[in-house]
Amino acid sequence: MAGESESIAAEAASYDAPSRLGASPLPIPVSRLSPDTARMKSRKSLPTLESSRLRLRQIQVADVEDLFAIFSDPKTMRYWSHAPFVGIAEAEAYLRNIDAGRINGTHLQWGIALGESDKLIGTTTLFALNPRHHRAEIGYALASAHWARGFGHEALMTVLSHAFNARGFLRIEADVDPRNAASCRLLEKLGFRLEGRLRERWHVEDEIQDSAIYGLLAREFVIPA
Numbered sequence: 001m002a003g004e005s006e007s008i009a010a011e012a013a014s015y016d017a018p019s020r021l022g023a024s025p026l027p028i029p030v031s032r033l034s035p036d037t038a039r040m041k042s043r044k045s046l047p048t049l050e051s052s053r054l055r056l057r058q059i060q061v062a063d064v065e066d067l068f069a070i071f072s073d074p075k076t077m078r079y080w081s082h083a084p085f086v087g088i089a090e091a092e093a094y095l096r097n098i099d100a101g102r103i104n105g106t107h108l109q110w111g112i113a114l115g116e117s118d119k120l121i122g123t124t125t126l127f128a129l130n131p132r133h134h135r136a137e138i139g140y141a142l143a144s145a146h147w148a149r150g151f152g153h154e155a156l157m158t159v160l161s162h163a164f165n166a167r168g169f170l171r172i173e174a175d176v177d178p179r180n181a182a183s184c185r186l187l188e189k190l191g192f193r194l195e196g197r198l199r200e201r202w203h204v205e206d207e208i209q210d211s212a213i214y215g216l217l218a219r220e221f222v223i224p225a
């Protein structure tokens with residue numbers, strides 16, 4: 001769920017407010033922008049991060065169907081903080097929100113793509129960015145067809161390494177439904193510690209969900225040899 005807590009809650013709310021987000025045009029390709037605007041936008045682009053099997057990269061308009069497939073899958077969305085998408089328009093609005101977050105510097109969401117085919121199989125996000133206190137939250141989701149092959153671990157190692165080493169964060173937090181065994185195990189394997197439980201924090205459709213709060217400090221983060 002909550003992986004992407006407040007940010008996702010804001011996104012979910014924005015789907016109900018088409019005048020604010022839904023009406024925004026899709027991003028203009030950089031090639032069609034004036035040189036000044038293109039320079040400004042390129043500063044707001046995400047670095048591509050490579051690992052042995054994956055490429056973490058900016059999500060493009062061409063990825064919308066894959067984005068929809070990921071976020072409309074009830075298995076993937078079982079413990080998320082909003083219901084599965086039901087129409088492609090939700091994926092389009094989601095992409096506009098991803099672009100706005102990157103351009104405004106409020107959240108950084110990478111597409112997780114297979115290295116060989118570049119197909120989008122998931123996303124991972126640094127959000128609730130707080131440079132003053134050197135902390136951020138992390139969220140992640142993978143298409144269920146790609147679970148249990150170590151991709152979650154590989155993608156999170158990559159983005160955590162970037163967060164600590166390139167961006168200077170000192171603490172990364174995660175908010176997980178305590179019943180989400182795969183997510184809890186993934187975090188623990190990465191060295192996150194369970195720091196507490198917040199009761200009845202999310203109301204998703206007819207269900208009330210608790211939050212398990214995990215934290216990982218930069219000095220605890222170990223990249224396996």
Ligand SMILES: CC(C)(COP(=O)(O)OP(=O)(O)OC[C@H]1O[C@@H](n2cnc3c(N)ncnc32)[C@H](O)[C@@H]1OP(=O)(O)O)[C@@H](O)C(=O)NCCC(=O)NCCS
Pocket residue numbers: 001002003004075076077079080139140141142143146147148149150151152153154175176177180181182183185186189
């Ligand atoms: C959480 C998620 C990203 C894990 O991705 P993944 O690629 O399947 O995870 P990995 O293969 O890297 O496995 C990481 C660890 O979790 C364990 N694990 C995976 N699925 C598990 C499950 N269902 N139950 C218990 N442990 C599980 C793996 O065995 C591995 O631990 P190990 O090496 O000690 O055996 C994936 O399940 C997912 O996208 N879930 C839906 C979205 C979601 O809930 N996101 C989190 C929101 S907080």
